[in-house]
Amino acid sequence: MKFLSKTKKVALKGKTVIVRIDLNVEPGRKLDSYRLKAVIPTIHFLRTRGARVVLMSHRGYPNLKPKNRLKSLATDWNFDKKNKELSLKPFVKVLSRKLKESVFFVPYEKSWLIDKKRFLAKQRESVFLFENLRFYWGEKTNDMRFAEFLAGWGDIYVNDAFPESHRKVASIAGVPKYLPSYAGFVLEREIENLGRVMKNPRRPVTLIMGGAKIVDKIDVIEYLWKKTDAVLLGGGPANTFFAAEGLPMGDSLVDVSAFPFIREYRDKGKIMLPVDSERFARADLERILDIGEVTMCWFADIIKNSETVIWNGPMGLFEKKGFEKGTIAIWKAIFALAKKNPKARIVVGGGETVASLRLLKTKNYKLKTKNLFISTGGGAMLDFLSGKKLPGIVALSKTGKR
Known part of the structure; x- marks a missing residue:
């Protein structure tokens, strides 16, 4: 396993890095959670080394209705009250404040239609927040087509979502099959500290x-x-x-x-x-x-x-x-x-x-x-x-x- 903390600047400069984080906060609760604060050092590390960052997370349990699973990984669903409450868009302001730079939100309906690399290159922002991964049918089923779709958004993958690392979902277990992958600062600390009390x-x-x-x-x-x-x-x-x-x-x-x-x-x-x-x-x-x-x-x-x-x-x-x-x-x-x-x-x-x-x-x-x-x-x-x-x-x- 490779750790982001040991990665040289030259390996990151000019790259787009997908960072899986955990923003799974219930509607009505404070968005500025302990888990959100924990991943800020990882994002700062990447930005100071010249990388662009695409943040990905899930939130809650949306009401999904499968479309045609064989032809598309998209989902036919309505923005009912529950699903609106589970959008990650409200986190844009919190992240922008913590990172001291603007964050661009990538909405669900556009994510399927755009040329990923060209889209990212056109934006003045260097940090992007993807919509709730559970709005996509392939996430929970660990569909490799969806994992490959997510991998297309970056050059490198970083897992900093320890709270979700026990789940076999596309953004956790699938994406690393397609990209050079690293453990982020949060995941590294978890492995080190939990391993210490468990083994000796x-x-x-x-x-x-x-x-x-x-x-x-x-x-x-x-x-x-x-x-x-x-x-x-x-x-x-x-x-x-x-x-x-x-x-x-x-x-x-x-x-x-x-x-x-x-x-x-x-x-x-x-x-x-x-x-x-x-x-x-x-x-x-x-x-x-x-x-x-x-x-x-x-x-x-x-x-x-x-x-x-x-x-x-x-x-x-x-x-x-x-x-x-x-x-x-x-x-x-x-x-x-x-x-x-x-x-x-x-x-x-x-x-x-x-x-x-x-x-x-x-x-x-x-x-x-x-x-x-x-x-x-x-x-x-x-x-x-x-x-x-x-x-x-x-x-x-x-x-x-x-």
């Missing part, structure tokens, strides 16, 4: 797993089990353990498919469950929505005495006022460990986990420390830490030479 972690090792489902985290727990000293559970994973024990969970989030895993691992001495909780009562339904104060203190103590910490998934429904305390407590323990122990290795990931950072007054905490890595990935992070081969990373080792 400093003990004691603590896994913290929350969020909605435990089934998404089972592979990580199993893969790292022998290297792990404690597994702290909150949210849906903890509720599922309690339900498997036969405890009444009311309307709490429970994942029945994980019961076989629980039966196998519950008595092995490493899994730590909340000893108290914050509940929300409504009529005859009762839901556990956060860990309680005793558990917060207990979990924080374990974290502060760890050498390696991996966290994915909030402790409760932090979006609802009154049930954010458990997640905040974990964040504070994480920052305390990072400050106290420079040799500790800490990895935090998952879209909701990172989003919960807004609950803290982050100016009081150092986000940029060598021992704390905030991953851009959710599912991709879990797959990587499970020892699985990510299609986006595998594709970079088998690139084209055009």
Whole structure:
């Protein structure tokens, strides 16, 4: 695999570089996301070395109606309200502001009709943003005709979309077959930091797993089990353990498919469950929505005495006022460990986990420390830490030479 950071200026000057990034932000949420900010250094690097940049991403799940798949990769669909909300056009202003140069938007309806190279050469802009890749039928199906179509927009391909690198789609797994390809700065950092805690972690090792489902985290727990000293559970994973024990969970989030895993691992001495909780009562339904104060203190103590910490998934429904305390407590323990122990290795990931950072007054905490890595990935992070081969990373080792 080749890394963009090791590429010489002469290899980039005058070239058009396709950069796959991740702008998958739900409508109504802040566009200036952590993932967007993370890719700016990659774009700056390319621009300062004389390259033009074509940015590509997907967003959400558009309503698509297939046209004639055999004759065309285009899609017959209407700009209904949902699809309009999923356009990437609103990101033009944000990117222009971050990059301090204008960004040209390439709309869906024109992308099929134009001579790509001539079109790019005529524009005064040097950074282009492609429309939502999921507006195209061939993206999700990893159609090689569509991958070749995308590759026609550039001379070089860079994958800087780690959050999507576990998906076998055309822009991730297909395009590298047609172009010389590189891992961008974001992807390189992810491989380095996640690889470090996975292959040779400093003990004691603590896994913290929350969020909605435990089934998404089972592979990580199993893969790292022998290297792990404690597994702290909150949210849906903890509720599922309690339900498997036969405890009444009311309307709490429970994942029945994980019961076989629980039966196998519950008595092995490493899994730590909340000893108290914050509940929300409504009529005859009762839901556990956060860990309680005793558990917060207990979990924080374990974290502060760890050498390696991996966290994915909030402790409760932090979006609802009154049930954010458990997640905040974990964040504070994480920052305390990072400050106290420079040799500790800490990895935090998952879209909701990172989003919960807004609950803290982050100016009081150092986000940029060598021992704390905030991953851009959710599912991709879990797959990587499970020892699985990510299609986006595998594709970079088998690139084209055009």
